[in-house]
Amino acid sequence: MNMNIIDLNKPCQEAIQEEQEVIEQEYEQESECINFEPFTGQCFLSEEEAYLFYHKYAKQHGFSVRKTRFDKNKDGKIKRRDFVCHREGFQQSKIADPVMKQRNTASTRCDCKAHMRVKLKKSFEIFPEQWHVTEFVAIHNHELLSQEEVRFLPSYRFMTNDDEKRILLLKDGGLNVKQIMRVIELEKNVRHGHLSFTSKDVHNFFSRFRTEKAKNDVLDFLEYCKIAKKENKNFQYCVKLDDERKINAYDMPLGIFVGVDNHGRSILFGCALLRNETKSTFSWLMRTFVSMMKKTPKSILTDQDPWMTQAIAEEMPLTKHAFCIWHITSKFAFNKTCLLLDTQEEFENRWPQVIEKYKLEKNKHVVGLHSIRHSWVPSYLREHFFAGMTTTGRCESFNAFIKRFTTSRICLSLFIKQVDLAIEDIEQNQLQVRMLEKYRGASLRTLSPLEEQHKTS
Structure with missing residues (x-):
């Protein structure tokens, strides 16, 4: 059984709004060059017309109005209404809840007495009832705003x-x-x-x-994924529920899998919204990624997250895991001198000299870096293919691209659409590169005979 909530008042509300806009436009045209002012005995065809008249008057004179006191007849029909300055009366004090965060907003009320009162009555017995101005007070007890200032009031x-x-x-x-x-x-x-x-x-x-x-965010998100999977055979998704069989929809970190295509451009393999950054979550992520890609990657580059490191070691035991070298060298500039060494032996000989020079024998971070040297020193990674990547910069670029269209508070259904947009952008760029390659011919990046042979084959 499906249930849908329909706002039956919406058409009526829209009609009232349109009527108000028409009346207000008429007043705008009629009083564009006229400095009008209400007066006792003035008549209006309806309460709303009287309100819009005073509303227009207030805007011209630097204040705004609101509806307040009213009287009803025996049939429950309103027969009297007061329109007052927005600074009428005093703000009622609220009981502050010490647990809840309180907004520090001062009241603008100063018990201003300016107002216009209208009453529904007949001028003569043979005439229909009309709304008559029975009281009008034009004096305010506060400074009025200029025309440049009054437009910032919420009413306008x-x-x-x-x-x-x-x-x-x-x-x-x-x-x-x-x-x-x-x-x-x-x-x-x-x-x-x-x-x-x-x-x-x-x-x-x-x-x-x-x-x-x-x-209906989660339902819209799942429905979008189902439709996308039907329309695109390459689209895949996986959702894991928590112990209460719910999806944590907000405040989730975003994981991005990025690689390099045969044109040297970034390609997005997939992304994931994670409930948290624990070992079990990262294990599920790596396991799901391998399942969707049908095989494990030869290499993977990440930051130095310990839980992610353990998850990769368990779920991708044949994958070479390396750390982003920028995160390492940005903290210790001396490490850069060790990156240009060609062999592992040269590194091992040079490292103690650097430690001694900077007096870092007891530095726990430096000692830790040496223990994981197989995961970040270039001479230890030359036997593994990383497509020229040494940092997570491509992931950061994708992250920046997606942030152009999203925020941390975006709905899941809108988020997945923006990710699709990012993927479509990549596909269009790849299509253009392939076209240019066919049209102009592939350009060589090196003078290697191997690359020349690959071009002509």
């Missing part, structure tokens, strides 16, 4: 449905909030900083959108 900031769709589209294109704002300014031919919403509103919109998407 808004996004249309078209704005939201455009913002999401630009976000999918990899633009950050500042870039999105600038593009929309240019599209609407609006002065910089004069959109009807601010960058904070865009951030808040993204938060609401993520919250809404999160309701």
